Amino acid sequence: xxxxxxxxxxxxxxxxxxxxxxxxxxxxxxxxxxxxxxxxxxxxxxxxxxxxxxxxxxxxxxxxxxxxxxxxxxxxxxxxxxxxxxxxxxxxxxxxxxxxxxxxxxxxxxxxxxxxxxxxxxxxxxxxxxxxxxxxxxxxxxxxxxxxxxxxxxxxxxxxxxxxxxxxxxx
Amino acid sequence: xxxxxxxxxxxxxxxxxxxxxxxxxxxxxxxxxxxxxxxxxxxxxxxxxxxxxxxxxxxxxxxxxxxxxxxxxxxxxxxxxxxxxxxxxxxxxxxxxxxxxxxxxxxxxxxxxxxxxxxxxxxxxxxxxxxxxxxxxxxxxxxxxxxxxxxxxxxxxxxxxxxxxxxxxxxxxxxxxxxxxxxxxxxxxxxxxxxxxxxxxxxxxxxxxxxxxxxxxxxxxxxxxxxxxxxxxxxxxxxxxxxxxxxxxxxxxxxxxxxxxxxxxxxxxxxxxxxxxxxxxxxxxxxxxxxxxxxxxxxxxxxxxxxxxxxxxxxxxxxxxxxxxxxxxxxxxxxxxxxxxxxxxxxxxxxxxxxxxxxxxxxxxxxxxxxxxxxxxxxxxxxxxxxxxxxxxxxxxxxxxxxxxxxxxxxxxxxxxxxxxxxxxxxxxxxxxxxxxxxxxxxx
Numbered sequence: 199x200x201x202x203x204x205x206x207x208x209x210x211x212x213x214x215x216x217x218x219x220x221x222x223x224x225x226x227x228x229x230x231x232x233x234x235x236x237x238x239x240x241x242x243x244x245x246x247x248x249x250x251x252x253x254x255x256x257x258x259x260x261x262x263x264x265x266x267x268x269x270x271x272x273x274x275x276x277x278x279x280x281x282x283x284x285x286x287x288x289x290x291x292x293x294x295x296x297x298x299x300x301x302x303x304x305x306x307x308x309x310x311x312x313x314x315x316x317x318x319x320x321x322x323x324x325x326x327x328x329x330x331x332x333x334x335x336x337x338x339x340x341x342x343x344x345x346x347x348x349x350x351x352x353x354x355x356x357x358x359x360x361x362x363x364x365x366x367x368x369x
Numbered sequence: 370x371x372x373x374x375x376x377x378x379x380x381x382x383x384x385x386x387x388x389x390x391x392x393x394x395x396x397x398x399x400x401x402x403x404x405x406x407x408x409x410x411x412x413x414x415x416x417x418x419x420x421x422x423x424x425x426x427x428x429x430x431x432x433x434x435x436x437x438x439x440x441x442x443x444x445x446x447x448x449x450x451x452x453x454x455x456x457x458x459x460x461x462x463x464x465x466x467x468x469x470x471x472x473x474x475x476x477x478x479x480x481x482x483x484x485x486x487x488x489x490x491x492x493x494x495x496x497x498x499x500x501x502x503x504x505x506x507x508x509x510x511x512x513x514x515x516x517x518x519x520x521x522x523x524x525x526x527x528x529x530x531x532x533x534x535x536x537x538x539x540x541x542x543x544x545x546x547x548x549x550x551x552x553x554x555x556x557x558x559x560x561x562x563x564x565x566x567x568x569x570x571x572x573x574x575x576x577x578x579x580x581x582x583x584x585x586x587x588x589x590x591x592x593x594x595x596x597x598x599x600x601x602x603x604x605x606x607x608x609x610x611x612x613x614x615x616x617x618x619x620x621x622x623x624x625x626x627x628x629x630x631x632x633x634x635x636x637x638x639x640x641x642x643x644x645x646x647x648x649x650x651x652x653x654x655x656x657x658x659x660x661x662x663x664x665x666x667x668x669x670x671x672x673x674x675x676x677x678x679x680x681x682x683x684x685x686x687x688x689x690x691x692x693x694x695x696x697x698x699x700x701x702x703x704x705x706x707x708x709x710x711x712x713x714x715x716x717x718x719x720x721x722x723x724x725x726x727x728x729x730x731x732x733x734x735x736x737x738x739x740x741x742x743x744x745x746x747x748x749x750x751x752x753x754x755x756x757x758x759x760x761x762x763x764x765x766x767x768x769x770x771x772x773x774x775x776x777x778x779x780x781x782x783x784x785x786x787x788x789x790x791x792x793x794x795x796x797x798x799x800x801x802x803x804x805x806x807x808x809x810x811x812x813x
Contacts (some may be wrong), residue, residue, distance in 0.1 A: 245775060269691070304775070305736065306581050306757050307716040307729055308804065309628040309641060310685055310692055312604060313648040313669030316625055339603045344581040350777040351757060 206344060247290040248283075250369040258283035262364040264322055268303065271317040273325055281322065283365055285329030292332070295368040298322050300340040303347075303356035308342055315340035322362045337367070378663070380768060400563045400572035402606075403782075403795040403802065414450040414791075415535065417443060417479040418472060421454065422495070423462040426487035431517035435495055435639050438524035440532070441568065444543040445793045446532065446769060447786025452477060459604075463802070464498045464507055472502045480776055481531060488514060492753050494522055496773070508534050521570055522734065540765035545808040546771060547585040547594055548782060551749075553798030562596055564611060567637035567807070568589055569795045575609060586629045587808045595619065595629035595638060606640055606656075619653065632679050639663075639673035639682055650684050652699065665695060674717050682706070683726070685715040694728060710749050711739065716759055721768035725787070727752075738772045740787065752789030762807045772803040 252259050262284075264277045273281060289296055300315030319338040327333055348355035417438040443449040452475060461467045472480050483497035492514050494603035500508035509530055513523045522543060529540030544567045553559050562583040565572040576582065580599035587594060588608075589810040595608045606626045609616035620626040624643035631638055638653045642660075650663040650673045664670040668688035675682055681698045688695075692715040695704035708714040713731030720727075721742060729737035730749070738753040738761045757775035764770065771784050780801030785792045795802060 304757060305731065305734065306692065306713065307672065307685070310669060310687075310715050311673045312625050312627050313641070313643070313671050316643060316648065317669065336626070341581070341599070342585070344599070351775065351778075 210269070248287045252310070253366060253369060256283070257289060264318075264362045264364075266318055266360045266362075268305070268356070268360065269314065271314070271321040273321060278325075281325045281355075282329060285326045285331045288326060288331035288335050289329070291369070292335070293368060294366065295335050295337070297337045297339055297365045297367055298340070299345075299363040299365060300342075301345055301359055301361050301363065302343045303359040304343050304346065304351070305356065306343070308344070311342035312340050315342045318340075318362050322364075400461075400561060400565075400574045401552075401797060401800075402572060403565070403569035403797060414448055415479070416452065416475075416477045417449050417481065417531075418452040418457060418475070419481040420457055420460055420462070420483075421424045422483040422485055422497070423460070424485050425462075426485075426489045431485070431493055431647060433517065433520035433524065435485065435520055435524040436481070438521055439481065439528045440567070441526060441530035442540075443531065445568070445784060445786075445791060446542075447539075447788060447791035448536055448768070450534055456652075457638045463496075464500055464510070467500060469502055469505050477813045479531075479535060481527075491516060493517055493520060495520070495527070495809075497527055499534060502616075508734070525566065525568075532565060536768075537770065539605070539670055539766050539809075539810070541766040541768065541810070544765060545591065545811070545813055546762075547806045547808065548795075548802055549582050549585065549804040550770075550797055550800050551581075551780070551804055552797070559660065562594070575611065575614075576607075577796065583676040583804045584628055585804060585806045585812045586631055587806060588631045589633055589635045589809055593631075593810055595631065597627050597629070606638075608638070620673050624648075625671075630673050630675060630682075632675050633677055634679060639675065641671035641673065650682060650697075651754060652682075657807070663699070671717055674719050676719060677723050678720060683717045683719060685717070696701070708741070710747075714739075716761060718763050718770070721765060722767070723761070727763060729761065738770065738785075740770075740789075750789065752785050753783065753792075754789070758783075760804055760806075762805050764807050765810050769807075771807050773803045 204304060258279060261280045264280060296317040302311040302314045319340060323336045323338055345348030346359045348358045405789030440451045444451045455546045459471055461482050463482060467480060480500050480502055481497060485493050485495050488494045494514045496506055496512045500507055515523045525543035545564050545616045546567055547564050550561045550563055551558055561571045562575040562585055564575055575594060578598055578600045583597045585594050585596040593608055593610055595606060597604050598607055604626045605621035606619040607616050607631050609617050622642055622644035624644055625648050629638050629639040638655055638657055640651055641648050643668045647667060648669045648671055649696050650670050652661045652663055660737050666688045668686050668806055670684055670686045672685040674683045681696055683694055683696045685692050686695050693706055694708040694714050696704050696715050697704040697794040698800050707713050711730040711732055716729040718727040728739055729736055733784045734755055735755040737751045737755040738758050739749045739751050740746045753772055758772050760773040762771045768787050769784055771782055774781055774783055780803045781806050782795040782802045783792045
């Protein structure tokens, strides 16, 4: 099942790559060909400037959670587009402010997970800033494993908890 | 077979204990009592009988069954196997009444007898004697006088005396524990920091919050708790006086303010702070509030715990990739890694002489409490079954630990003997119990 999806995805991606090879800045990954670029990353985020109404209507801006792998804080390719449109919003609207809430799954200790949640939130903050958002627009908070959205002891549930939530405090 | 028999005895004893809990005239600011269950027994433990104490006055007997509290203390220590009430065929109340052949037949090594009487002025006097059954020799004979409301405390002190006489190290029953409860769902979740007796009785609320509370840490004199509160949206460290309720904000710097730990002399507080950009260990002088940064690395450094000599700190760091324990002198100069077995080691608890380091050890998706014996070449033994156990905390005599576990989606606490062989669950009927911390010996 997993394998099928991966093969399909790889096939899709190679087509996508051929069409837009020049647009992808890919870090070298020798053992993986083709490299896994985000399936939709090449779509332009928006032509004009964002307005507060777009936060509720724009399909990209409406996505306010970024999910992570276990004990990791790097932003996975499939979430780059969300980061890009949120960054564009912050650029388009200098008065906008957001809090990035870092969360973890239940594995590991409460205090270590505070650190991990902060590392994730800071990872998203850095990515937003790299795309032009101002550091003054972003507040980082870590809840560690204190605010789970799901309380089962399995990977499906853990995956939902390993996240950074984007909360706009000024639109 | 032996174990099953013991389990039945413990179960019976505990039901009795629970029904005897609520004394008349309790103060109002009470928290919900934890439910206690002993989950296994130790066949090799020392057999001891605690005969029910007689009440020798005409007045109404106090609600607290002192002998029952003593029996439960000794049982959950893992060092003793107490004879169940239904097997106590005779009820001597003083040494001269003990018929030793009876207790030899029941294979008992020790017997405790006692009696209580009203001394007027609302006070109760408790006399008890500890006898060696084989030698027919009196080992202890002591008396306590207290208000009825303090009889559980008297019982814990008697249990401490018995423990020390037989085992040779001080008992830690007359101590307190701190823990956090979370009751409710979603936005209605209410957190409470609680202080209770070592057996979970007499819970008192220290602080309530609608935001997470965690990591309570005792001052060495047992008078204060430092803890982490999210009440203002982000983590902050507070220090609270238990007698007065007065509290001070210790640190609400930008980023993480977490993992407080008092130095053994009580003058300093180690914490994890990330205002400098990265979670690092800092030491605050509590008199001057001056901060000294101990660790300098690009990783997560947290959960500092002081070595008993106060000269160095053991902490969690993922500088090598995964969390492991490191030790660094207060004077700085770099950390030494001290755990090498297990993928994930964190949350260290250090016993009174630093011979035992307890920690949360993760392998795959199983997290258990491991104890590393520093005198046995750092040999590691597991004292909890997992799969989601954390927050170990030693009793001040090192003979038992508390830790947090997950059962279904419910958080519970366990107290466990240091050999891992006897565990007692402390749970809340309608909520989670987490972040346990065992307090120091009480100063009378």
